Amino acid sequence: MNGGFHYPVDLILDDNDTIMARFSDFPGVTFGDDADDALVRSVDLLETILISSIDDRRDLPAPSPAEGRPLGGPTLRGTMKVAVYQAMRARGWRKADLARALHVDPRQVDRLLDLRHGSPVAQIEAALAACGQAMRVELVGMAA
Numbered sequence: 001m002n003g004g005f006h007y008p009v010d011l012i013l014d015d016n017d018t019i020m021a022r023f024s025d026f027p028g029v030t031f032g033d034d035a036d037d038a039l040v041r042s043v044d045l046l047e048t049i050l051i052s053s054i055d056d057r058r059d060l061p062a063p064s065p066a067e068g069r070p071l072g073g074p075t076l077r078g079t080m081k082v083a084v085y086q087a088m089r090a091r092g093w094r095k096a097d098l099a100r101a102l103h104v105d106p107r108q109v110d111r112l113l114d115l116r117h118g119s120p121v122a123q124i125e126a127a128l129a130a131c132g133q134a135m136r137v138e139l140v141g142m143a144a
Contacts, residue, residue, distance in 0.1 A: 006073035078115040087131035
C-alpha cells in the first residue's frame with residue numbers, strides 16, 4: 001500500500017513527563033508513557049477520528065508532508081475500509097449505492113465501513129471491486 005492513510009504524528013513532551021501525540025491534520029490528542037506508547041495509542045485516536053468522519057460523510061484530508069515526523073495510520077483492516085470509503089466518495093456513492101451494488105442489506109455496509117468491526121477481507125475486497133478498485137499490499141522492511 002502506498003501509505004495514503006498514514007498521517008504525520010507530532011510527539012510533544014508534556015509537563016507531567018508523558019508524551020502527547022497529535023495529528024496535525026485532525027483535532028484530538030492522546031498520551032503515552034513514552035514515544036512508542038504514544039504512537040501505539042495514536043492508532044486508536046486516528047481510527048476514532050476516521051470513524052467519526054465516515055459516519056458524518058466528510059471528506060478525509062490528504063496527509064500533510066511528514067517532514068521527519070513519524071507516521072501513524074489505522075490498522076491494515078482499517079486502511080482497507082478507509083479505501084472502500086474513499087472509493088465510494090470518488091464514485092459519488094452513498095452507503096445505499098454500495099449495498100445495491102453488493103446485493104446486501106445496508107446494515108452490512110455500515111459494518112463494512114466500521115473500522116473496528118472484524119469484516120472478512122473478502123467482503124472488503126468485494127466492496128472495492130464494486131467501486132472499480134483493487135488493493136495491493138506491499139511489504140517493506142522496518143528499521144531496527
